[in-house]
Amino acid sequence: MKPLMLQGHERSITQIKYNREGDLLFSCSKDLKPNVWWSLNGERLGTYNGHQGAVWSLDVDWSTSKMITGSGDMTTKIWDVEFGKVLASIPAQSSVRTTNFSYSGNQAAYTTDKAMGQNCELFIIDVRTADSSLSHQDPVLRVPILQSKVTSMLWGALDETIITGHENGHISLYDVRNGKQINSVNDHTNSINDMQLNKDGTMFVTASKDTSAKLFDSESLLCLKTYKTERPVNSAAISPILDHIVVGGGQDAMEVTTTSSRAGKFDSRFFHLIYEEEFARLKGHFGPINSLAFHPDGKSYASGGEDGFVRVQVFDNSYFEYMFE
């Protein structure tokens, strides 16, 4: 296959996401401008200019009309996807680490870092009328998180719960209605870098710095499967059509300069969802992979790396013909 290399960022990619139909690919990085691309040919549709700090996370809503980004400039911004304009900018007390729309797109959640004397907090806001009035509206729910800070976050089933992954490896489930913690598990031993739901939202895969990815039931937080690697895992995604997951990571960015790219293991690695066994690898990035996303049709996937590139890989026939022994 000949991957498309998207070079729109000047610094390392922090997150990439497809929209629901998969025609657009969104990417954000430590530079100030999130980008949007047509996934088919890699053409850049535009950039969202307005943030003053590294953009840590983004999400697109169900109808691809709004995008939400969380940034180190201590704001959460809601954007008009199609014209790249800011609809609302919501100030926070510290940098915004994770942002997500609920499945319905009526609400959005974001979490802030524990920094500058502020606690880590989870906010839920109503985004049905996304305009400048949002910046001084009170959030629907505000949950102080006193344990370790949140490093990744997801909406649970039916928009009734929020799943948070923490820096110390804990995964917690919060009730959106009253902000109470329902459940918390401790299967990982180090920071949860990424969590991604499967297609129907019944399971999610975590990527942790403790060099493993795990599959959890999204209601009971029961750990179902473990995918072991030798390097910190930064992202993992579940194929929407096959029982495969793709795992990406590699040597810590800090230590990259002292290891060869071969030893650094910057490949995307494909594991069988059920047998937990690695069956394929794909090279490409020359730094660790920070974010992975499957195209909703399962026929291609994209990866964003510390090297600042987003690569869109369309699977060859050999991938679909491959039978797991």
Place this chain on the structure above:
Amino acid sequence: MPAADKVKSSWADEVELDYGGLPPSTEVIENGHKYVTEYKFNNDDKKTKVLRTYKITKQVVPKVVARRKNLPKFGDSENDKPGPNSHTTMVSEDVYMQFLSAKDEEKSNENVLDPLKNIAKCRICNGDHWSVNCPYKGTAMDTSKLMENKAPATTTTVDSGSKTGKYVPPFMKDIQKAGGPGGRGRDDTSAIRISNLSESMTEADLEELVKKFGPHNKMYLARDKNTGLCKGFAYVHFKLRKDAAAAIELLNGHGYDHLILNVEWSKPQNN
């Protein structure tokens, strides 16, 4: 229109245009492919011609997707022409998925990981740091103690090696027992060759270096005829073969006088 294009891109015109500036870019659509020719200056201010080929395909997509296909570009891409901009979108070289079976995986893990973890191995205490940084450097552990610790281990390995080792033809066994391959007058089986010695090496130093391994019959330090300096290698004939083995085991790779020694069995001369 195609005719006009042809005239424009004839070589005669291109020569004329050389003095003016860059020829205009052209687009030709032919049986499902679009050919775009552009001219631009490269980094060395030389004119270059860029020919890009696009494949035109039709896809049936949902309405919303089709509508989004026609969105105007915005932000930093506002001034981009329709179609991918070569500054931001590139096609990278071919990559192939490597499918692995379980065995391959284990193997590759071993190969790749081990050197990474143990790049540095201390010659003094076998820890995973360079000998220079060894906390035992310069202490008794450095030379003699190390030997005491390791000597028994090495002899056992040698013994077991001869018991369980490869098949040795009977005539070779005889040679080993008799001491020295046929025709050689001296017993060379317990002789070792030490090389990569420094120039300032003397017999006394050599004696000092090898005496802790056991008694020896004979020592020879090669010296330059004119200068009298060491030529860099020496032979030591031990009384016992196991002492020689221990010496090889411990001294090979050992740092001495800022050089790393190379110690091996002395090989018989060829004639």
